[in-house]
Amino acid sequence: MxxxxxxxxxxxxxxxxxxxxxxxxxxxxxxEAPEKPGKSIEPPRFGKYLVAQLVLAFLLLLMSPKLPRGMAIVLGSMMALFMGLTLLASRPFVFQLAPKFSGIMARGFTKALTIFSALLTFGAFLVWMGFDNDILGILLIPIFLLVIFYAAYVMLTSAYEEGYY
The missing domain is CATH 1.20.5 (Single alpha-helices involved in coiled-coils or other helix-helix interfaces)
Known part of the structure; x- marks a missing residue:
């Protein structure tokens, strides 16, 4: 039953x-269909950031024969990830759910990724030149931390300017 x-x-x-x-x-x-389409989202242009990341990746590629193999693979993978995230951030569908999309947050995100790429390339340069175990390498650690904090600051302030309080 x-x-x-x-x-x-x-x-x-x-x-x-x-x-x-x-x-x-x-x-x-x-x-009936609306008479005019809604707001169209223009994709932000991040060509200069992508070109800068490509140049930094090329410099890393030139240094890679003299770098430790594991380091070259990890840094190269991170640079590729950063470039992929920059391409993804330049597509408007990523940010269409934002309440007031204007591209400020995406611009801050890609700027921070470019800063991280420059930091990675500079770190690889120090290893390439043999300064990684020198006093110079140790003295640059606070500068590296400041650069990381600056990149985080750029991302957070751009999110605030976009309207995420």
Whole structure:
């Protein structure tokens, strides 16, 4: 008896779903289209940041034969990830859910990624020149931290300017 009851409810739910979906689609089609399209989102232009990241990646590639193999692979992978994220940030569909998209946050994000790429390339340069175990390498650690904090600051202030309080 319960099998018949569950089967009957399932059939009624399936038929109700099909009818409701058909009615919804018919009503959606019957509405007139708006006269002018809504706000179109223009993709932000981040060519200069992408070119800078490509140049930094090329410099890393030139230094890679004299770098430790693992370091070259990790830094190269991070640079490729940063370039991919820059390309993704330049596409408007990523930020279409933002309440007031203007590209400020995306610009800050790509600027921070470019700063990180420059920092990675400079770190690879220090290793390439043999300064990684020198006093210079140790003295540059606070500068590296300041650069990382500056990049985080750029990202956070751009998010604030975009409207994320």
């Amino acid at each position: 319960s099998v018949l009851l569950i089967g009957g409810v399932t059939v009624v739910l399936a038929i109700g779903y099909v009818v409701a979906r058909r009615e919804y689609e018919l009503e959606d089609i019957s509405r």
